[in-house]
Amino acid sequence: MNRITGLETLINILIAEQDFDKKPERLYAPIDYVMSQKGKRIRPILALLACELFQGNIDDVKYPALAMEMFHNFTLVHDDIMDKAPLRRGFETVYKKWNSDIAILSGDTMFAIAYQYAMKTQPRYIKGVLETLSKVAIEVCEGQQMDMDFEESDMVEIEDYVRMITLKTAVLLGSSLKIGALIAEASPNDIEEIYNFGLDFGIAFQLQDDLLDAYGDQSVFGKQLGGDIRSNKKTYLYLKALQLADKDQSQKLKALFTVDNHANSNQKVKEVMAIFDQVNVKKHTIDAMQTYYEKSLVHLESIRVASERKKDLQFFIESLYSRNR
């Protein structure tokens, strides 16, 4: 069992130990339901790895790490209401299985529980951890609002898009690492480097998400390819393709992105993919991903810890970066 599997197990056991079998039943059952689904546990694993990197005490960080997982799941429960998403991790979403009122309220409760977990550490770390959690919570909400605003806008620039995914996705990875580093009492400089490492890696990670949705391998992807295209999502691929397209392609792409999800969607995906291929958007996206990934590695390298100690963290992000679903 490698270290990553060990840490994942630690988190899963910690989750299993939590008591969500409480009243009112309809408030806590969704929390239990969501938390027992085996997600990738990326955020808590990052917190634990950062703490180990700086030789902190795992016992001090495990609950703050769990807080990041609880917070992340809270945002998914609320996002799924807004996105009207029926499925997540192969299961019905909370708002579908119960209803949106319950999804709102269970989500709110998860947010409060996340704060309780975040405080379960040595008193001297509480302020730093909670400041980090509150800041990232606000940023994630800002990112989600930007994402919703983009749906109604024709003027989204790639720069805005990168800002949006930074807020919606990357800051939470950076903050999880930061919390681990804070609790391990890393130097301010190293804390900044590991946070920025998480930010750049998070952007690469999200670009890869966009790419897999269109160019993934159907046999391993686990869900239907082209979901973002079907729902007219303004991903990096779409925005970059618009930038690369000639007038004709651009008009056609914009027109295709006004077609409803249900109407002839296989044909629509095919036509959009044809334009994506014509402008070679796959290569451009991989280039951008690679740029952010390499930037993230520069931050990791500049952390003042023997490179031997960075192995586990490096292994983990490499495995995420080479994922195919």
Place this chain on the structure above:
Amino acid sequence: MNRITGLETLINILIAEQDFDKKPERLYAPIDYVMSQKGKRIRPILALLACELFQGNIDDVKYPALAMEMFHNFTLVHDDIMDKAPLRRGFETVYKKWNSDIAILSGDTMFAIAYQYAMKTQPRYIKGVLETLSKVAIEVCEGQQMDMDFEESDMVEIEDYVRMITLKTAVLLGSSLKIGALIAEASPNDIEEIYNFGLDFGIAFQLQDDLLDAYGDQSVFGKQLGGDIRSNKKTYLYLKALQLADKDQSQKLKALFTVDNHANSNQKVKEVMAIFDQVNVKKHTIDAMQTYYEKSLVHLESIRVASERKKDLQFFIESLYSRNR
């Protein structure tokens, strides 16, 4: 200007100083909108009064007090989605003025901002304040879920109802007082007494709310009387009336509480009020209110502070208790 008006002004100025003019505009505009409405500011005033009672430093408590107001307003923004409430304080609710997605997300942001405010105090108080805030946040969600569960249940006992309003309303008053007392470094015993004072007063306060909705003076009440009856809300009045009613009255009351809000609702209110009057539910409700109010005063009296120092707090709760809207 009495002390209460002074403290209310202090809170209103503090709110006016906050910068909610941020991007994304559709995330922050609702926060600004809700917070600038002049509510009664009951919770922050209680926090400030409790701090003064125990001779704490007002500067240490003002942001945690503001946190309680922000948290309270967050719960209203989310509750209004669930209750489909079109108006609050005479203004359109956030979900009506914008939409429910924005109300969910602005609410989440307000919750996170509440935590940021709660931390703006001396480091030694942060843990106590945040533990109190997280605990009460979970309790308020539990209370709201119980309230929603009651809508679908025919078996609500008065005891359950009191438990529900304790969680949904009273604990937040108790916790606001507790935070003020914590920051003033009151003794553990006094902190417990002032918390319990807030709990019992909070129950009396909510019972009065139920009463005013049916028996308020229309000329000062500010909204249409009988709103709870129209929407079939299982208030203390309804549950107590069922307990007091004979078989005939009970059947009729239950039947009336299945009638839709819009269908002939003036006639319905008239018929329900007739049964309420027959079983004398007004007197019984006032008796219950008075019992909780007096219980609250016993807690206040047992706090080990010269009674002279309790004057402002006493004046404030008396003014709330004698309100007519």
